[in-house]
Amino acid sequence: MTMRILTAVLRTIRNSRRLATGLVILGVLVLLALFSPLIAKAIGGGQDPIELAAYDKWLVPGPGHLLGTDQFGRDVFAMVVKALAVSLQIGAIAGVISTVVGVIVAFVAGYKGGWIDGILSTFTGILLVIPTFPLLIALSAYAKNVSLFQVGVMISIFAWPFAAKTIRSQVLSLRTRPYVDLARVSKARDLEIITTELLPNLLPFIGVGFASSALGAIFGLVGLEIIGLGPGGVIDLGQIIYSAISTGALTLGAWPMFVVPVGLLTLLFAALNMVNIGLEEVYNPRLRGVAGE
């Protein structure tokens, strides 16, 4: 099964340049994030380069500090690299949780149908229209000391209905496919049909759901931080950008503090978007060969 998925993945990648590009960019970003502790160490040379007052403040970029230092004398390059890791983490956490919940709800609702579907769909519909920002605040007030993970969970609470909604409509259309009937006359059980027949075909939609939840979470985090309810002790890309904005770093000439994290985020979005579009191209035969630019 895993082998098969792997080969299927490879096959799809081969079929779309956009998908491949997206994955490569994503891969590079993840690698950068994975090695961030090492990079920070190398920059600091024994000292923690993002400790407050590690260096003089507002140093211009130079050989010692590739991107200069910020208003607290932290090395911006080290900050950015570490922040990238945090942003990726929150995206991954929220993406995974909301996708998993969304997929489960979507499958239960879409496959079972009837009143279960009625209730679940109405509930998802309700959650969808509640603006999340105020509720996030209420929620973060609950948690005593929010960790990155908890923030991820909180954001997911409001993100899953999106995934659930799109995937449910797909399940509805897929469950009447002849191959589902074939599975049924081959004595497959509901759960088996869901996991082996429907799930793989929904990968692109799940991928889209994952990507948008992940992006949502990365920005949700910025929002929380701006109102002071972010997770303690970590810096993420949004926070650096926000800090660059509020200190007016751009006019001070400290452009790397703004441009580099914005660039990284944009790259991340672009990569995720490319993966999404690529997946859709590959899976949607109508788009195949048509969508390519």
Next chain:
Amino acid sequence: SGGGSYSDKPANNNKPVATKSIQIGKANIPVPRDQSVIVGQVEYTVFDSFNGMIPNGSPSGAGVELSTEPLFYLSFATGEMRPWLATEYKYNDDHTEVTFKFDPKAHWNDGQPLGAADFKFTMLLLRDRPDLFGGGGELKEFVKDIEVPDAQTAVVKMLKPGPRFHYNFISAIAGPPLGIMPEHIWKSQDPTKFKDNPPVHSGPYKLKQAIRNQKMFIWEKDPNYWNKDKLDVKPQYVVYQSTSKQLDQASLAFERAEFDVGSVDEQHAKQLRNTGYPALQTTQFHDPNPRVLWLNCDPSRGVISEPKMRWAINYCLDREKIGKSIWPVPVPPAQYPWADYPTNDKWKNDELANKYKFEFNPDKATQLLDEIAPKNAAGKRTYKGKEINLEIITPSPVDGGEYAIANVLKTELAKVGVPATLRSLAGNVHDEKFQRGQYDIDSSWAGIAIDPEQLYSDWTSDKYQPVGKNAAGKNKLRYRNPKFDAISEKLAQLDPNSEEAKPLLNQALEIYFQDLPMLSVIQTGYPSYFNTTFWKGWPTDDDLYEVPLNWWQHFIFVLGKIEPTGQKGPA
């Protein structure tokens, strides 16, 4: 490393190196620019109400300060106490009676006389209406009755000795705790509903206009001001306006002389100075609140309730570094929990300060920690068998100074084996936790005190509340020490300047140093920024004729001293 700091050299290449002339921008105000002082301020939410007795019933920092007056002004800069609405106060010998004399010239800005009757009306209203802000409380505790023998004399009869009762009417930094209200206006009103708009106050300015959508208040000079002889303010208008949320935008507005006061931050100010901007004047202002760490003394919080732990934390504080690199401007370290104004010097005791020397010394911290919180097999410090972990909170945003202080401490604590979590909490979320004692260390500021006993009186056992219950603005430290209680109680009955008070104050200070319920970290320097394009004569470091020197109530004295430069506003 590096090629120096950004603001060392002109950062914006499209700008000339030294601007000798100022590009005057068009300020967004509806009154003549050259007759106005424009003060850059933060956010306002209330524009149509000036009733301070209900929640958000009145805007703050919006210039209301220019139209309200205390009975007395106290300048921290000079130590001078200026009688204002009142000409004097006088206690009887056992401090159970205090007499206020009002200035016979005083009248409200609607022309009605201002005097003892208004005073009595206000005090009794607040004493008897505990559902009003400022109501109940001190007044209920102290005021038995108020006699008004003549229109200018009010005699407060007290239930118990109250040598500090007049503090309630002094404007020291902010407004006085209790202001007085015109009886003829309020008598017939429901104080929980009345908006008092436009406000009938006294003061050199009257409200001209409050523009909600512009977040702007325009105050106009009152031609009939009662105290014109003593104070003749120069600007015809004072405009309080929200500035841009981005510092670069805000400082650009300053650079274009769209603001006279505020609206620039230190980093951008530095840049302006370096580019030769001629109209920026920076004056240092010490906040009367030093930055402090509140330490929770409640035993249920574990190791933090140990004085030795608090000393260990003290040894982990690198005050020099914080003062030099963390705070936006260089500031001195603090040892006393009050500001380093000359006025306050009389409360100091160098002998004690030397005995309990504050120094950055992680080794000493380690020693103390090993005594009370030895490491367990896993190498973690434990207290009473439990691994320790401190919870640090702060109301400051993550890019704020107090957060940074806490962050530095957290790093140092980690080095001596004390893990800690640090969270910045928004306004009320913070206050909730703080009041309920759900924290170990809170990085914020001390309260303003005219004398130390004002601080101490909040820290006594009778104000103690267990963790989880709201300490209601008092003993948030959850500090309990019977010896300290006794001294504080005696001090409360005494004039702080009296001879008897002196030894008691020293005793209290020594207990404070031993137990360290609150750790002063640095004296807080806030630079104030003035633009000299339209107005000159602002307070300077050399001639600091007034504190606080910008938008607070004392600002009227600044407005009385400045002069127009003759610069005309843009068309």
Next chain:
Amino acid sequence: MKSELELRGVQQRFHARGVADGYVTAVDDVSFSLLASPPQIVSLVGQSGSGKSTIARNVLGLQKPTAGSVLYGGKDIFKLSRAEYDAYRRDVQPVFQDPYAIFNPFYRVDRALWKAVKKFKLADTRAAGLELIEESLQAVRLEPENVLGRYPHQLSGGQRQRIMLARVHMLRPSFIIADEPVSMLDAQVRKHFLDILLDFQREHGMTTLFITHDLSTVYYLGGEVMVITKGQIVERGSVATVMHEPSHPYTKLLLDSIPQPDPDQRWTSRIQVDELDHLDDNTPADTTQPEAPII
């Protein structure tokens, strides 16, 4: 008794708002039975939308009829015990209409065969299973090496349909329910396919319910035929009788409409158009609405 599949007064209605009484009746009081022995081929013909596929789904237990019952060995198939259900599943197997959608595009085509082997415990070892599969593929005249390991989109429609046949060949059910198995195939492949079905009947004793709208294939297969229109069976009998002496006007119309592949037998009469026009029936209107993306 076990070897009988019987429909008794089967009725299937669907919600359809917009229709006068809120329902369409796709299958209306249909009764017939299929016998396992002697093996037979029973065809069900009717135009599009007449309810053929719905009957197939009822028989296969994929859709519970709203009234009436489908009996297998005398018992309602929706009330079978576990063991009986297993037997029923084993004995009644489909060949579906659309060779393109019958395979899950995500998997190789072998999976459909392997799944049958595993679920119905046709073989104990992998090798035995593979042998079985190859044998069945050969039986439907497919080269195993041309098929195994391929993805559905790499095979032609005819090949795919034949894999479904191979599956049936492997399972050897008593009943094959074949819903328009040849409508998408071209003439040659179609003939080929029909021959295999006939083989199955003859050599493996399978009974087939053959559903089609194409009378010429019915004719080719022979056996029994039922003509259905608007959910009702209007005529039944042996192919020869029905084809040569149709009694119901609808059957006659159907027969008349087949274009004879002979230029000398061109139609001479015209048929009236309005008798065929129904504004609201057949051609399932395409409901495929692209899902609005969420921004």
Next chain:
Amino acid sequence: MPANVLEVKGLEVVYSTNRGDVQAVRAIDLDVRRGEILGIAGESGSGKSTLAVALLRLLKAPGKVTGGSVMFHPAGRSPVDLLKVQGEELRVLRWSALSYLPQGSMSSLNPVMRVHDQFKDVIVEHAPNRKEAVGDMIPRLLAQVGLEPRVARMYPHELSGGMKQRVLMAIAVALEPDLVIADEPTTALDVTIQRVILQSLADLRTDFGVTLMVISHDMGVHAQLADRVAVMYEGRLVEVGGVRQVFKDPQDPYTRQLIESIPRLGRKAS
């Protein structure tokens, strides 16, 4: 007026795929005579549709015409090579001279436009002088294919497959083109409706004198409708001849095989 509407010479079409090029149409020579119904037969994948779209210049990537010429002789205009005309010239030629009857039962009509507007489109575009007459033209054209005037006000999804196909037929002849190319006009329809459509197609020729090129894999259709039949096999034209000749006396072995393999009533499996 030349006797041939269309003269195809050496037409070649290639689809490039990632597994190499597919020669879908190979060196086809074919004449279409004015006023005839020419049937194109052949099994699935033999290149019938490719030929049609190439002639109509609707070939999309990865398909490419790699050779040949297609001379088109519209009445009252000078002959053109259909493979060479471009842009505006091609656009003008379309519909007024060369129209198309797609296998449209499902999806060739714009689902969000009323039938009326889809008629009007072509008329406004190609015969602006007849704009005023649209109101009369449409019911007349619809009646021609046996539809009531109210059909004009309907949306495609309100029509049955057979009705849609007839609407398409009416649109195809709206401007009395020289040649109509019909690709599998009846494949998705029921036999009964198919018969009606075939009748109407024959009527079109009688009433409008258009030349029809009808593509179908159903030999029965050709037998019923065509004057001449061309048989394709693997992209080649293996036989062209009068309908009777092709059916009764097929020359090419493939044609013979094709005709033999048709299951037909009256010939049971042995």
Next chain:
Amino acid sequence: MTAEAPPAVAVDKSQDSAPVSGVRAWLSRHPLAAYALRRFGLYLIELWGALTIAFFFFRLMPGDPIQTLIQTLQQNYIYNAQASAEIIARYKHEFGLDGNLLTQYVVYMEKLVLHGDLGPSLINYPTPAQTVILRALPWTIGLLGISSVLAWILGVLIGAIAGWRRGKLGSAIATNLSIALSHVPYFFVALILVYIFSYSMGLLPARSAYDSNIEPAISLEFIGSVLKYGLLPGLSIVVIGTFSWILSTRMLMVPILGEDYLVYAEAKGLKSWRILTRYALRNCYLPQITAFGISLGFIFNGNVLVEQLFNYPGLGTTLVTAIQQLDFNTILGVTDMAIFSVLTAVLLLDLLLPLLDPRVKYWK
């Protein structure tokens, strides 16, 4: 048509030809009315559900909000007096926080439904929250409404063209830009615009909503000023909004391109522009209308920071202020408002779409 079989009971009923009740018969004869009725019922359920969830979310906040609130306010005024029991009791009542949760809920809903009353605001006590919100609403609708609509129109148009002319350079640029930028938050762009147009060039104001020299009135001068001040914040929403609509429209457009009716339109010899607008675009803008309705909700969410950045006196700024002061009635009010407007918009669209798009079945 739905896939499930009707319950057996229903079948039996119609079989013994018992007279169907009048209303049901009428409804089955008027499917549009039946649909509208059902849809409206669902709307009410969703509205109620969403309002209820929002209410309980806020009320289940830990601690005692009113106590904290008063405490904070007192500190603001440097009143050192202890919050008296009277103050607390008084404001608990004022803010609808006395009694158990269920009573609070009933009281809240009753006031909301019967009087449209959201309770007093805190940021501007004792002004009712609805007044505070309504005061800010016109600005938000003006700024965000107009720019969102503009973004939608531009995005759908450009997206359609980008899909239509796929393979061309311009289309590739638009597509790839959209891919990169469609998820960038508005305020990033706002910042850059401010930096360029306001900071560097000094062309446009970056603060407030109109020139304070001008009295608000229906005058050309005032409107001009509002437009000038709204240009930068509006533009930042338009830019990013457009990108994301481009992307989604293009995604809808591309599969349409393969549709037979487009090939047919081409064969008809129609002009390219006509095919694009009358054939392709008309088939893909309808789902985008629904999407727009749903996206309305995010106006309340996502653009908060833009308003904040420009000190714009709209709902976003109000929301942030309310959040900072934990003004629950106002936060909840804004939330309720967002819920109400999104649900209503979607309801209206659902009722209107069957009229606009002949394909949409109203019994979907």
